[in-house]
Amino acid sequence: MPQLNGGGGDDLGANDELISFKDEGEQEEKISENSSAERDLADVKSSLVNESETNQNSSSDSEAERRPPPRSESFRDKSRESLEEAAKRQDGGLFKGPPYPGYPFIMIPDLTGPYLPNGSLSPTARTYLQMKWPLLDVQAGSLQSRQALKDARSPSPAHIVSNKVPVVQHPHHVHPLTPLITYSNEHFTPGNPPPHLPADVDPKTGIPRPPHPPDISPYYPLSPGTVGQIPHPLGWLVPQQGQPVYPITTGGFRHPYPTALTVNASMSSFLSSRFPPHMVPPHHSLHTTGIPHPAIVTPTVKQESSQNDVGSLHSSKHQDSKKEEEKKKPHIKKPLNAFMLYMKEMRAKVVAECTLKESAAINQILGRRWHALSREEQAKYYELARKERQLHMQLYPGWSARDNYVGGYGKKKKRKRDKQPGETNEHSECFLNPCLSLPPITDANTPKKCRALFGLDRQSLWCKPCRGFFPCF
DNA sequence: AAGCCTTTGAAGATG
DNA sequence: CATCTTCAAAGGCTT
Incomplete structure (x- = not known):
C-alpha cells in the first residue's frame, strides 16, 4: 500500500499525498x-x-x-x-x-x-x-x-x-x-x-x-494555542456542536464520544480516543469507554439497545435472528479522505455563514474553498487522511473497500443521472454563468420560489447547476 | 421512505 | 494502464 510505504509513520510527504496534489x-x-x-x-x-x-x-x-x-x-x-x-x-x-x-x-x-x-x-x-x-x-x-x-x-x-x-x-x-x-x-x-x-x-x-x-x-501542525476552539476534522475525536459525529455502539449501547478530549492531544491520546482500548494502551487522562472505531456502524443499534433495556424475555427465535445479526459482519465504513475530513470540519462554519443547510450547496462551497486552500493547508488534511487510512488498515487488516460495494461493481443502479451532452454541473461552465456575479438568493432555493421572487419563466431563471441558489437570468 | 444531489479523494472493477 | 464506478459525510429535496 502506498500510504504505508514510509513505515516510519511520519512520512508526511508520502507519495500518495504528492500524487494527490x-x-x-x-x-x-x-x-x-x-x-x-x-x-x-x-x-x-x-x-x-x-x-x-x-x-x-x-x-x-x-x-x-x-x-x-x-x-x-x-x-x-x-x-x-x-x-x-x-x-x-x-x-x-x-x-x-x-x-x-x-x-x-x-x-x-x-x-x-x-x-x-x-x-x-x-x-x-x-x-x-x-x-x-x-x-x-x-x-x-x-x-x-x-x-x-x-x-x-x-x-x-x-x-x-x-x-x-x-x-x-x-x-x-x-x-x-x-x-x-x-x-x-x-x-x-x-x-x-x-x-x-x-x-x-x-x-x-x-x-x-x-x-x-x-x-x-x-x-504535522497541531498548535495547542489555536486548535482547541476549532472543531477537529476528525469528528470522532472532538465532537462538533456537542454532537457525536458517529453513532457508536458498544455492546448495544450508544456512546457519545468523549467530550473532554482536545485537539491538541498527543498521538497516544488520539489513538486512545479514536480506537478501541484493546488496540491502544489506555491513557491516564482518558476514560476508556470501549468505543470502537467510528467507521463501524451496526445497523441494529437501536433494536439491540431497546432489547437490552427491556430484558431477555424475547423468544429464542428472535434471539437467533439477533445472533445472526450479530454474526453479520459489521459495516466498516471507508476511512475519510482529505476532503471529507475538511468538509466535516468546515461544514458547520459554512452553514452558519451562509444560512444554507442543503448539503449539496454546502458541498459546492466547500469544494471551492478546498481548491482555494494553500497546499500547506491541504497537506494537513491529506496527512490526516493518510493517518486515517493507516489506522483503519491496522484496525481492519482484511477490510477492503470492496466490502462496502452494494451488489458489487457494476451491479448497483447508477446513482448519478446521465448528463446531457452539453450539461454540466460546473458553475463556471453554466450557460447562465453571468448570474453568478450576483448574490445568491439563499431564501429562494427552489424554482418555484425563484419564479415567485423574480416573476420570470422557468427556463430563463432556474439554473440547474446553480440549483436555484443564484438568480439566473 | 428511499434515493438524489453535490463535492473530492481513494480504491475497486472493467475493458 | 486508462477509465469508470462506488463510497465516504451531510441534510434538504424529490419521487
Whole structure:
C-alpha cells in the first residue's frame, strides 16, 4: 500500500499525498477544459454581444490554451450588459457596476456602484451583501486580502488603494484562510503572505489557486494555542456542536464520544480516543469507554439497545435472528479522505455563514474553498487522511473497500443521472454563468420560489447547476 | 421512505 | 494502464 510505504509513520510527504496534489498536472487538463468551456460559453452568448468582440475573444483563445487568464476582458465586457440589466431588475440598481464574472462568492459586483467615493463599501450595499450572502463578505475579504497580499509583495504601495478593487478593511475582516487554519495559524500571517497565494487562478472557479510547490512540509501542525476552539476534522475525536459525529455502539449501547478530549492531544491520546482500548494502551487522562472505531456502524443499534433495556424475555427465535445479526459482519465504513475530513470540519462554519443547510450547496462551497486552500493547508488534511487510512488498515487488516460495494461493481443502479451532452454541473461552465456575479438568493432555493421572487419563466431563471441558489437570468 | 444531489479523494472493477 | 464506478459525510429535496 502506498500510504504505508514510509513505515516510519511520519512520512508526511508520502507519495500518495504528492500524487494527490496534482494541481500542476490537473492544471493543464482544467485549462483545456476551461478553454473549451469558455469557448462554448462564448458561443452561446455570442448572440448577446457585439460581433466586433469576436476576434478579440478568439485571439485570446490561443493565449488561453497556453496560460488562460481567469476571465478575458472581452468576456467580462460581454457579460456586463446582461448583468447590468439583471442587477437592476434584481435590486433596483443596487449593483450598477459590471459584476465580476468569476467565483460567485468573491465577486463584489464591480466596485463602482456599491462603494463610496472613499473606496469603502456603502452601508446599503454592505448590508445587502451580508444579508443576502454572508459568505460574500468573508470571501470579499478574501479577495481583498489576496489583493493586499499580492500588492504587499509588489514594490508599489498599491495595497493601500487599488484602482480595481478598493481595499476595504471590514470590521470583521479576517484573513481569507483564517477559517481554514485549524491547527496552526503560523501560515498566512498578515503581512507575511505565503509566496504561492495568488500565483495561479483556478480556471474553473476563478479563485486564485496556488501552485503546489514540491516541498510539502512534513510538519504535522497541531498548535495547542489555536486548535482547541476549532472543531477537529476528525469528528470522532472532538465532537462538533456537542454532537457525536458517529453513532457508536458498544455492546448495544450508544456512546457519545468523549467530550473532554482536545485537539491538541498527543498521538497516544488520539489513538486512545479514536480506537478501541484493546488496540491502544489506555491513557491516564482518558476514560476508556470501549468505543470502537467510528467507521463501524451496526445497523441494529437501536433494536439491540431497546432489547437490552427491556430484558431477555424475547423468544429464542428472535434471539437467533439477533445472533445472526450479530454474526453479520459489521459495516466498516471507508476511512475519510482529505476532503471529507475538511468538509466535516468546515461544514458547520459554512452553514452558519451562509444560512444554507442543503448539503449539496454546502458541498459546492466547500469544494471551492478546498481548491482555494494553500497546499500547506491541504497537506494537513491529506496527512490526516493518510493517518486515517493507516489506522483503519491496522484496525481492519482484511477490510477492503470492496466490502462496502452494494451488489458489487457494476451491479448497483447508477446513482448519478446521465448528463446531457452539453450539461454540466460546473458553475463556471453554466450557460447562465453571468448570474453568478450576483448574490445568491439563499431564501429562494427552489424554482418555484425563484419564479415567485423574480416573476420570470422557468427556463430563463432556474439554473440547474446553480440549483436555484443564484438568480439566473 | 428511499434515493438524489453535490463535492473530492481513494480504491475497486472493467475493458 | 486508462477509465469508470462506488463510497465516504451531510441534510434538504424529490419521487
